[in-house]
Amino acid sequence: MVDLSVDLGFLKLKNPVIAASGTFGYGLEFKPFYDLDLLGGFVVKGLYFKPREGNRPPRLVETPGGLINSIGLQGIGVEAFCREILPELAGLKTAVIVNVCGEEEDEYARVAEYLGRHQGIAALELNISCPNVREGGRCPAQSPEATYRTVKKVKRVTSLPLITKLSPNVTDITAVALAAEEAGTEAISLINTLLAMAVDLKTRKPKLGNVMGGLSGPAIKPIAVRMVFQVARSVKVPVIGMGGIFSAEDALEFMMAGAAAVQVGTANFVDPDACLKIIGGLTTWAEAHGLKKIREVTGSLMA
Amino acid sequence: MVIDRQARLVEVESWGDYFLFTFYSPEIARQAQPGQFLMIKVSENTQPLLRRPISLHNAEENQLQIFFQVAGTGTRLLSMKKPGESIDLLGPLGKGFSLQPELSGREIFCVGGGRGIAPLYYLARKLRSSGARPVIFYGGRSRTDLPLKNRLQTTGFEVLVSTDDGSDGFPGLVTSLVEAELKKRQPAYLYACGPDPMMEKLAEICRRKNLEAQFSLESIMGCGFGACWGCVRKIRRNGQEKYLKVCQDGPVFPLEEIVWQESNDG
The missing domain is CATH 3.40.50.80 (Nucleotide-binding domain of ferredoxin-NADP reductase (FNR) module)
Known part of the structure; x- marks a missing residue:
């Protein structure tokens, strides 16, 4: 029997596979497909304090091996989440992680503080990296200073562990990662989507209503692996890797490059039970390679 | 809502770009209602990445039918499937027509x-x-x-x-x-x-x-079951206009709820 558990220090997971925010609804959407307790954890869709309308459609466009989305964090807001959804998630034996958003730095703190007063949340993921909510795809994760300030503000108001989610749309990802670590984040997750665009030749218009969006899917995996590798070498906190993971082999690549755990995103749309297949595939791979503990894969890259 | 990974394609009829497929898929057929749809995996690899939303043309006993037109890469791949092949279907999805x-x-x-x-x-x-x-x-x-x-x-x-x-x-x-x-x-x-x-x-x-x-709307869909919020249309409900999911709140909406100026180009 392979031991799939991983220990992030602040959080023990039964396996390293976490469903990624923005691709897993509020969790309940996947209940018809499988027992959520089988997951290492899942991250619910990003929450602002107030409900949010999201961007004008069309919001999706497929590109080779990828998907550009410009959803714009449509959602019910943190109050409705705590009132209507969180009780439904109570009793789950998996890590429920809540993705926290903000129009400005203080809103992140308000949302985190509100969530901190509720039971059943294993950790917060700070979404300082969504490319779809500000003009030109800007976000706090593009600046080490803004990253530091946001993490610090949230740390001050909650004792819940923080996972800071970074953007690939930067010049030096390690500078941002170090800033998050210095501000006290318990872990780093990366990468969020890559700022992208597609054009309709017939109409000469952008294919997305919001012009630009975030690219995800297999197309971005090599960039994500590279950035996980760079960050894992630079920081001491655990790194959670994501970006185009569709198979156990993809997950293992991230782990070898330094990820302690992984998140699975776009694959959930194609196969609602993608996470389960990947968890199963990790066991198969470990058995085939005579490995007793999957956590031994983390950082095992020969470089 | 089930995933039938082995829905057998039993019959294919075609007229130019238009195709009528008959599947053997007892579980989905049993649950299906008019106006609901399927998300169909058209490729074994990542090109194209997403499933394709296709509405149900008929459901009887253990069989399902879909009628579609080749409109792009996904539907072209689908149109090339042959009787006897197994196809991965997710469905039935969405709220169909309500019969008064x-x-x-x-x-x-x-x-x-x-x-x-x-x-x-x-x-x-x-x-x-x-x-x-x-x-x-x-x-x-x-x-x-x-x-x-x-x-x-x-x-x-x-x-x-x-x-x-x-x-x-x-x-x-x-x-x-x-x-x-x-x-x-x-x-x-x-x-x-x-x-x-x-x-x-x-x-x-x-x-x-x-x-x-009641009108059945089309939209580009990511997942088909409410997880991605990609397929929204502007809908007027309870005195408020908001983006609702075509896949879950629709695809069928009462006429008076649909706001047309924000319509999807999709």
Whole structure:
């Protein structure tokens, strides 16, 4: 029997596979497909304090091996989440992680503080990296200073562990990662989507209503692996890797490059039970390679 | 809602770009309702990445039918599947047409434009078995765009066709045909599926005639089951306009809820 558990220090997971925010609804959407307790954890869709309308459609466009989305964090807001959804998630034996958003730095703190007063949340993921909510795809994760300030503000108001989610749309990802670590984040997750665009030749218009969006899917995996590798070498906190993971082999690549755990995103749309297949595939791979503990894969890259 | 990874394709019929597939998929067939749809995996690799939303044309006993038109890479790959192949289907999805019980004995207009005819056959069957009298309006650019005409007629439905080029039936848009018929008849309800311009025009006609209606909308979809929020359309509900998911809150919406100016180009 392979031991799939991983220990992030602040959080023990039964396996390293976490469903990624923005691709897993509020969790309940996947209940018809499988027992959520089988997951290492899942991250619910990003929450602002107030409900949010999201961007004008069309919001999706497929590109080779990828998907550009410009959803714009449509959602019910943190109050409705705590009132209507969180009780439904109570009793789950998996890590429920809540993705926290903000129009400005203080809103992140308000949302985190509100969530901190509720039971059943294993950790917060700070979404300082969504490319779809500000003009030109800007976000706090593009600046080490803004990253530091946001993490610090949230740390001050909650004792819940923080996972800071970074953007690939930067010049030096390690500078941002170090800033998050210095501000006290318990872990780093990366990468969020890559700022992208597609054009309709017939109409000469952008294919997305919001012009630009975030690219995800297999197309971005090599960039994500590279950035996980760079960050894992630079920081001491655990790194959670994501970006185009569709198979156990993809997950293992991230782990070898330094990820302690992984998140699975776009694959959930194609196969609602993608996470389960990947968890199963990790066991198969470990058995085939005579490995007793999957956590031994983390950082095992020969470089 | 189930994933049937081994739905067997038992029959393929085709007319140019239009395809009618029959699947053996007992579990989905048992749950299916008119107006619901499937998310179909068209490729084993990541090109294209996403499943394709295709509406249900019929469900009977253990079998499902879909009727679709090749419109891009995904539907082209789907059209190349052969009888005997197993295909991964997710469904049935969404909220379909709601059948009003008071319609029994009354005439009901079912208006389909092009491939929008797909969900109306199943709907018309259900309407007929509940005692209503469906009249199917089937519009296309040309007579080659009306491949289901004979089939609909031989199953005993009253079918009125229109072609933009006048090659069959009423010459002109299907919406003009509906308007002409409304001068002679008084249907109790209208159901429609088709391209947005057709539906927007129909909405205007229904409002003018005070005719209640439900419309099935199309949208680009990521997942089909409410997780991605990619397929939204602007909907007016409880006095508020907001983006609702076509996959979960729809694809069928009551006429008065649909806000047209924000319509999807999709």
